[in-house]
Amino acid sequence: MLRFVEGDCSPDQAAAIQAWIAADPRRGERLDEVRTVWRLTGSSTRQWVVAEARIRLLRSRGRHAAQGSAGFSARP
Amino acid sequence: MLESHFRSQLPMLEHHVTPGTPHSWESAFQAYYVELCEYVLRFVGSAEAAQDLVQDLFLRLWDSRGPRDATRLTRPYLYVAARNRALKYLRHRRVVATWIARAACEETPPSDTPEDLCLRGELDDAVQEAIAELPARCRAVFVLRRREQRSYREIATRLGIGLGTVKSQMWRATLRLRARLGPYLARPVISEDRAG
Numbered sequence: 001m002l003r004f005v006e007g008d009c010s011p012d013q014a015a016a017i018q019a020w021i022a023a024d025p026r027r028g029e030r031l032d033e034v035r036t037v038w039r040l041t042g043s044s045t046r047q048w049v050v051a052e053a054r055i056r057l058l059r060s061r062g063r064h065a066a067q068g069s070a071g072f073s074a075r076p
Numbered sequence: 077m078l079e080s081h082f083r084s085q086l087p088m089l090e091h092h093v094t095p096g097t098p099h100s101w102e103s104a105f106q107a108y109y110v111e112l113c114e115y116v117l118r119f120v121g122s123a124e125a126a127q128d129l130v131q132d133l134f135l136r137l138w139d140s141r142g143p144r145d146a147t148r149l150t151r152p153y154l155y156v157a158a159r160n161r162a163l164k165y166l167r168h169r170r171v172v173a174t175w176i177a178r179a180a181c182e183e184t185p186p187s188d189t190p191e192d193l194c195l196r197g198e199l200d201d202a203v204q205e206a207i208a209e210l211p212a213r214c215r216a217v218f219v220l221r222r223r224e225q226r227s228y229r230e231i232a233t234r235l236g237i238g239l240g241t242v243k244s245q246m247w248r249a250t251l252r253l254r255a256r257l258g259p260y261l262a263r264p265v266i267s268e269d270r271a272g
Contacts, residue, residue: 045117
């Protein structure tokens with residue numbers, strides 16, 4: 001469950017844990033408690049590297065711009 | 077400085093910049109990227125997937141930039157958009173319906189009010205005390221992980237213990253803190269309804 005809270009799972013592993021948690025409400029309660037402990041003891045769940053994310057995003061943006069991909073929407 | 081660095085690397089972007097928009101777009105990314113990743117992580121449980129979803133959201137916003145950006149680059153809009161993308165992702169991956177229903181109840185964490193900050197400040201003492209009361213090894217593992225953001229492998233090397241021991245000590249610390257901080261877990265300022 002800690003790996004799940006911290007996000008250290010592959011998407012497939014996460015799906016398996018989601019099914020496991022969803023199978024028993026008590027596990028969901030435990031998940032909420034663990035998340036709250038995490039929230040209380042640190043500013044974020046994990047270290048998100050914003051600078052790297054910016055570089056990835058700007059590169060993707062450049063590719064999109066080059067491809068003239070104007071057909072996407074971002075409706076919430 | 078970073079922006080000029082990126083522009084020098086990607087001069088082609090200059091041709092697609094709408095005056096006024098990049099600054100807002102960049103500001104929104106800088107301001108909300110981390111908290112959106114944190115929020116989406118609660119749905120998907122995978123940092124890799126959360127980052128991809130948030131990146132995709134900003135990319136789509138860039139693609140469709142225009143006069144509505146004043147609305148779209150705001151915290152409420154970004155949260156709703158991120159939530160919808162996360163739920164769509166879960167459905168696409170055929171995650172069990174019970175989890176999706178649970179995730180759909182996740183509320184958007186509100187911005188901190190002065191009262192929240194004050195209450196959180198009060199909690200800090202209790203949290204520090206609870207951490208200080210952990211057994212020595214347990215505390216060392218927990219602090220290295222949560223405060224110094226070390227990987228489990230780094231912690232194992234640094235403390236000269238096995239990887240399995242690090243993980244079990246981390247879980248042990250979590251359970252002890254949960255028990256010790258139990259009275260605070262239900263307080264509105266830190267409840268799951270309000271926490272992000």
